[in-house]
Amino acid sequence: MLQIDRLEVAYGALTVLRDISLTVNNGEIVTVIGANGAGKSTLLKSISGLLPPSGGTIQFDGKEIARTPPHQIVKLGVSQVPEGRQLFAELSVLDNLELGAFSRGGNAAENAKELAHVYDLFPILRERSVQMAGTLSGGEQQMLAIGRALMARPKLLLLDEPSLGLAPMVVRSIFEIIMQLKASDLAILLVEQNARAALSMADRAYVLETGRVVSQGLGKDLLADPQVQRSYLGESIAH
Amino acid sequence: MDVALAMQVLFGGLTTGGIYAMIALGFTLVYRSTTVLNFAHGEFAMMGAFLTITGVTALKLPVLAAFLLAVAVTAVVGVLFERLAVRPVRTQAPFVVILLTLGASTLFRGVAMIIWGKDPLTLAPFSGSTSIFVAGAAIQPQVLWVLGGAIGTVIGLSLFLNKTTYGKALRACSENANAASLVGINVSTMVLISFAISAGIGALAGVLITPITAMEFNGGFALAMKGLTGAIIGGLDRVSGVIFGALALGIIEAFSSVYISSLMKEAVAFVVLILVLMVWPNGVLARKASR
Amino acid sequence: MSGVLDSAIVLGIIRFLAGRHAWMVLFLVAAVIPMVLLGNSYLMSSFAIIAIFSIVVLSLDLVMGYGGLPNFGVNGFFALGAYVMGVLAAKLGIPLALGAGIAVLLNLGVAFLIGVATLRMKHYYFAVASLGLGVIVVQVIGGLPDQTGGWSGLTGIPKVSALGYTLSSDLAFYVVSCAALFISLAAGRNLVGSRFGRAIQAISTDELATEAVGIFVAEHKVKLFMVTSVFGSLAGSLYVLFLRVPTPANFDVPVLVEMTLMLFLGGQRTLWGAIIGSGVMRLLPEVMGGFHDFTTALQGLTLILILLFLPKGLAGKAEEVWKDRLRPRVVVDRYASAQARNGHDASQRFDGRTPGEGPLLEATGLSKRFGGVQAVSELTFSVPRRKIKAIIGPNGAGKTTAFNLLTKVITPDDGYACFNGISLKAYKPHEVSRMGIVRTFQTPRLFSTMSALENVKVGLHTHLKAGIINALVPLAATRREEHDAEERAYALLELTGIAPRAATIADKLPFGERRLLEIARGLAVQPSLILLDEPAAGLNETEKDRLSELLLRLRDAGLTLLLVEHDMRVVMNIADEVLVMNYGQKIADGTPAEIQRNDAVLKAYLGEDTVYAAN
Missing domain, CATH: 3.40.50.300 (P-loop containing nucleotide triphosphate hydrolases)
Structure with missing residues (x-):
């Protein structure tokens, strides 16, 4: 479904990603883990079109999207839940969700169906529907961000650090929802710092270190791999 | 204090304040979607007025038709201006953008001077010139047109921004352009729309005020300075703040020119502006820090 | 092409231009040309105005170009300089020189107050408020007809006479204006190259990083305002002597817009661009002759085209070619040779x-x-x-x-x-x-328009003493201090291993060296x-x-x-x-x-x- 080949991304003089190749298949959860500054968020931004790559290719459903603007990539079926949620804080919860469906045009019946689906997934959002998004708690905001992305009916969902800044209890429920989404046959590319949780959820995983893929494999294999710990805490780890 | 005179002055102030508010809303609309302060915005008012006059006198159109045509043409000019000039410099330092729009303002004025000359032109009042008396104050019917136009603009714009999908998308863009593009909103289209609406409202303001004050090629710039001052006093990024600031400015100007001195009327606006900004650096009703 | 550039004559010219005082010779030659060509014709008045406007535009360059502050209030200083002296002379008979001095003092006071009042305002708010300052001054002048002659103009300003000679011909005015411009240009150049000048350039690129090396940003902004107000005031006083009957319209917003256009057409951050811009803008209508009505439209179009296609302006573009292609042919690395002479000790202690x-x-x-x-x-x-x-x-x-x-x-x-x-x-x-305590930032925050060496010199700011007066007129002690600072800065570049990049503009350094430069700048704070x-x-x-x-x-x-x-x-x-x-x-x-x-x-x-x- 998603095929990335030898991707290279730079911010001005600073090259952040080098020679990244990665695939996501239908209905799979793939996770990208790695320490801070490894380039995980950059990777998602270049897939969603916010940060056009300086080299390599990104194909979605066989179509090259490396130079496609973000609003068209959404139409193709890739939705990103950005790091830090990035909600429209001064719009209501309902407005945020409706704007999530913007790319699909104005079919009211379709949108209502999708909205009902999101509300079923996140009942708390229904209660909060007239509240301004900025007044929600961190966990609720994360749910709204996921709900907003789902409103576009994506085939592939990009999740950028959904656990960031959330209390452990809330993280747990967010992860449970991600597992539910997977059950509904949505492909998910998950970027996470909480490596153990991410690996235990994922079918396959890639480990990023300073802009390069240093290892990849099945989630459960990497979970036991000392290399993963090393890439977080340095070479000389005593264990 | 003479009540009738005070009423008269108040209506005068509301009239200019209403026009300032319409101009100010145009500033805000573009500012919120692009963070660009368009110093050529006043020229849209001038264009609207001159194009309507041409429509009425040269093309013999009815006022309404000429006016609609003028608003449409001005909106198109606004769109072209955004695409050709503003977009290439949008990401540069704020004052490069200021200068670019100042240059555009000069260009528009220069072209208007070539086409329409240096003398003020005027339009016949839309509903005659028989004054109406309210609480002892004589009100021209055109004043009601201005007030109606201003109120209509505010209501229309609020409905658009709060009730329609495109209006909400516009607000989403001004709040977070990246997130807006991630839900499939084409941000650059939204910017174009905001320029078109802004130019259209500007043109409307110019047409409505012309039967009262006449219009000259420099007239738009003067209006823009006042509209902008009003907008900044209220807080640039908030619709209610902008309207409050513009109306307050119109009323303060009207009273100061009667009760203090009319010679320095133009200075009053800026004295108020500087005093307000010293206390509230982002305007009275601003919601967030300026960029 | 390079064959021509490397011919002995061309290299000789480049070597001359790279000298410290070449600008003076060029200035004098350029100033004499119109006198020779036109003699005492009416056109000399245009050249006199060009010289006077150049001074104001130069001050605009200091505040907007180097200082990065969108200050649109300079016409206010200009108008005050003109009217305070004019009114004092015409109504009270106060000598012109004394009047000009009083105008400067008044302007300094206004600049200080406005500077302090607008400190908290950002970008647009500041731009509009400063624009307001100019409008207020002009409107107040127009609104006081009994004192200033109002909108119809102020009459009764005496002619300048000294030593039995009365200044009246356009040619004489041109010479006086050129002298004033020469002094302004010299002062401006000194200022830009000084400790103060470095600080304001640093502020214009990154306020946070400037504070991080111990520079008090607010103080420098207000001082910059005050300096520009002096330029504006003196130019205004000179202008009013030339006009004889000034009206507020001579100083109103359209004049300000024209001056801004002059600055950008000529090229900001060059100083001499002010002269080029003023010259082109003022001579254009003369050349256009019968097409006066097109001037405004043409001015607007020019400004747009310049911003879109030549954002550095004419002089800025010329300087770029000069720095990138011509000067490197003759310049030796003077930092390295200075270092070899004195050998500053790089192994300092930090505790x-x-x-x-x-x-x-x-x-x-x-x-x-x-x-x-x-x-x-x-x-x-x-x-x-x-x-x-x-x-x-x-x-x-x-x-x-x-x-x-x-x-x-x-x-x-x-x-x-x-x-x-x-x-x-x-x-x-x-x-x-x-x-x-100094710090560096996650993404290096360098003063991107300045060279590596200058970046480190900004770091030395708090350990140097030269004030604004020393900056405008550097005496031996100030020059010695600068020389010393240069060596200390160079030593720090050596310590961090990037000395060969001393003259490179920070923006053009590779990423890794930017990090090292940021550390060197921090170390300069000691x-x-x-x-x-x-x-x-x-x-x-x-x-x-x-x-x-x-x-x-x-x-x-x-x-x-x-x-x-x-x-x-x-x-x-x-x-x-x-x-x-x-x-x-x-x-x-x-x-x-x-x-x-x-x-x-x-x-x-x-x-x-x-x-x-x-x-």
Whole structure:
């Protein structure tokens, strides 16, 4: 479904990603883990079109999207839940969700169906529907961000650090929802710092270190791999 | 204090304040979607007025038709201006953008001077010139047109921004352009729309005020300075703040020119502006820090 | 092409132009040409106006170009200079020179007040408020017909006469104006190259980084206003002598717009662009002759085209060609030769200001909330003298916030830090820097338009003395100080290993060298403690090794280092102590070996064991 080949991304003089190749298949959860500054968020931004790559290719459903603007990539079926949620804080919860469906045009019946689906997934959002998004708690905001992305009916969902800044209890429920989404046959590319949780959820995983893929494999294999710990805490780890 | 005179002055102030508010809303609309302060915005008012006059006198159109045509043409000019000039410099330092729009303002004025000359032109009042008396104050019917136009603009714009999908998308863009593009909103289209609406409202303001004050090629710039001052006093990024600031400015100007001195009327606006900004650096009703 | 450029004659010309005083010769030649061509014809009046406008545009360049402040109020200073002197002379018979002096004093006062009043305003707000200043001055002049003649103009200003000679011909005016312009240009050039000039250029590119080297930004902005007001005032006084019957319209907003256009057409940040811009703008209508009506439209179009296609302006473009292609053909590296002569000692110590033992920095209960997020919570730790301490932790753990709290860029909600036993509670960011704490930033924040050497010289700011007067008229002591500063800066570039890049514009340095330059600039402040925010981010392995080696060398020279870093190899190799943060709190503090064995740390980095099975 998603095929990335030898991707290279730079911010001005600073090259952040080098020679990244990665695939996501239908209905799979793939996770990208790695320490801070490894380039995980950059990777998602270049897939969603916010940060056009300086080299390599990104194909979605066989179509090259490396130079496609973000609003068209959404139409193709890739939705990103950005790091830090990035909600429209001064719009209501309902407005945020409706704007999530913007790319699909104005079919009211379709949108209502999708909205009902999101509300079923996140009942708390229904209660909060007239509240301004900025007044929600961190966990609720994360749910709204996921709900907003789902409103576009994506085939592939990009999740950028959904656990960031959330209390452990809330993280747990967010992860449970991600597992539910997977059950509904949505492909998910998950970027996470909480490596153990991410690996235990994922079918396959890639480990990023300073802009390069240093290892990849099945989630459960990497979970036991000392290399993963090393890439977080340095070479000389005593264990 | 003479009540009738005070009423008269108040209506005068509301009239200019209403026009300032319409101009100010145009500033805000573009500012919120692009963070660009368009110093050529006043020229849209001038264009609207001159194009309507041409429509009425040269093309013999009815006022309404000429006016609609003028608003449409001005909106198109606004769109072209955004695409050709503003977009290439949008990401540069704020004052490069200021200068670019100042240059555009000069260009528009220069072209208007070539086409329409240096003398003020005027339009016949839309509903005659028989004054109406309210609480002892004589009100021209055109004043009601201005007030109606201003109120209509505010209501229309609020409905658009709060009730329609495109209006909400516009607000989403001004709040977070990246997130807006991630839900499939084409941000650059939204910017174009905001320029078109802004130019259209500007043109409307110019047409409505012309039967009262006449219009000259420099007239738009003067209006823009006042509209902008009003907008900044209220807080640039908030619709209610902008309207409050513009109306307050119109009323303060009207009273100061009667009760203090009319010679320095133009200075009053800026004295108020500087005093307000010293206390509230982002305007009275601003919601967030300026960029 | 290069054959022509390398011919002896061309090289000779380039060598002459690269000399220190070439601009004076060029100026005199350019100034004489119109006199020779036109004699005492009416056209000389246009040239006199060009010279006078050039002075104002030059001051606009100082404030907008070099200072980066969108100050549209210069026409206010210009008008005050004209009218204060004019009214005093015409109505009260006060001598012109005295009147001009009074105008300068008044302008200085206005500039000070406006400077202070507009300090808190940002960009657009500042631009519009300063535009308002000009409008207010002009409107008040127009609104006081009894005193100023109002909108119809002020009459009765006497002609200038000195030593029995009365200044009246256009040619004489041109000569006087040119002399004034010459002095202004010299003063402007001195200012830009001075300690003050460097500070304002630094402020215009990055206020936060400027404060981080101990420069008080507000003070410099207000002083810059005051300097430009003097230029504007004197030009106004000169202009009014030429006009004889000034009207407020001579100083109104359209004039301001024209001057702004002159600045950008000529090229900002060049000074001499002011003359080019004024010349083109003022001669254009003369050349256009019968097409006067097109002037306004043409001016607007020109400004748009310049901004779109030649953003550096005519002079700016010329300087670029000069610096990139011509001058390199003859210039030798004068920094290196200066160094060879004097051999400044690069092996300085960094603990001279804070001798003693025990922790150099102690943070107690630092806390900060942003909205609903507790970014830093009850953070207590200490940094031992002459050691390297690293702060690590996952994204969003609060590490950079901790830096901002220590340097007072943000104020803690609770808690405080003590440096060398002194509480930092009451200090502002630039004062923290002056006490001996400097920092670098996650993405290097250099003064991008200045050379590497100049960047370091900005860091030396607080250790130099020259004030504005010394800047405008540098005497021997100031020049010696500058020379000395240059050598000290060069020595720091050598210490960090980037001396060969001394003359390179910071923007054009490769990423790794930008990091080193930022450290060199910080060292120029002569700190006892340096805070480094992710110094290894974005570096390749070789560069990381170079960096580690440098940091160890600095520690051995007595410097105390506190760094936030993600690269564990770097941290584990060089740090003496490691502090681990998560969710804004300290979760561990100890030697690298202890940290690597700590269960809480592993959990923070790798997450808790979870119940989700991949299915």
